[in-house]
Amino acid sequence: MNISESERDALYKVIFSRRDVRSEFLPTPIPNDVLSNLLKAAHHAPSVGFMQPWDFIVVDNEQTKVAIKAGFTQANEQAESLFSADKRSQYKKLKLEGIIEAPLGICVTCDKSRNGPVVLGRTVKAEMDLYSAVCAIQNMWLAARAENLGLGWVSIIEDAVLRDVLGIPEHIDIIAYLCIGYVSEFKNKPELEEKGWLPRMDINDVIHFNRWSKT
């Protein structure tokens, strides 16, 4: 099966217009079939040894969201203190989550024990299952954009809080807490770029032929 030019263009449009969303969520409910599309896209991500180590815990309960938000607030206060004084005042002005506003949260986890202890492709690098779960998140992020849904990754929260609030067993790794919902707008640029936190690097500064090579 070949990809047509218009299908290729659509894929690049989705890639380049995908954003991390936290300020623009609308309360509009997400239809079940649309949510299913996102989860199916995530579940079709590549995974080491095809182990499919992910699980997706969907959060739609207000009380649960409030408890998760409290965890963010606590972690964010600690995070603030780590930045230098000038960065700190800039940091305080950033909105770094949409936990309450987004109609749905999804906690993505990784079960390292799935399919037994020896996994094809994970024999020398134990973290390959975690990377596989991240591939699922990126699939979901792109599928969300194609469905005109915003997605925001909230990593400023202790695993212990998510584990406690969502009842996640100790042997399961927590990869991400994602906020998902329709949005008032998709920004043209990353919010952190727009607000002067960091610029996008020049692509030529990150592509290197034979860098560090000994030969």
Ligand SMILES: Cc1cc2c(cc1C)N(C[C@H](O)[C@H](O)[C@H](O)COP(=O)(O)O)c1[nH]c(=O)[nH]c(=O)c1N2
């Ligand atoms: C693993 C990981 C973790 C986080 C993020 C991303 C990723 C990949 N990002 C979003 C991040 O700031 C954003 O992707 C970049 O600023 C680039 O912007 P766009 O995603 O292109 O809009 C993010 N943003 C935020 O406001 N709070 C957060 O806790 C996090 N955590």
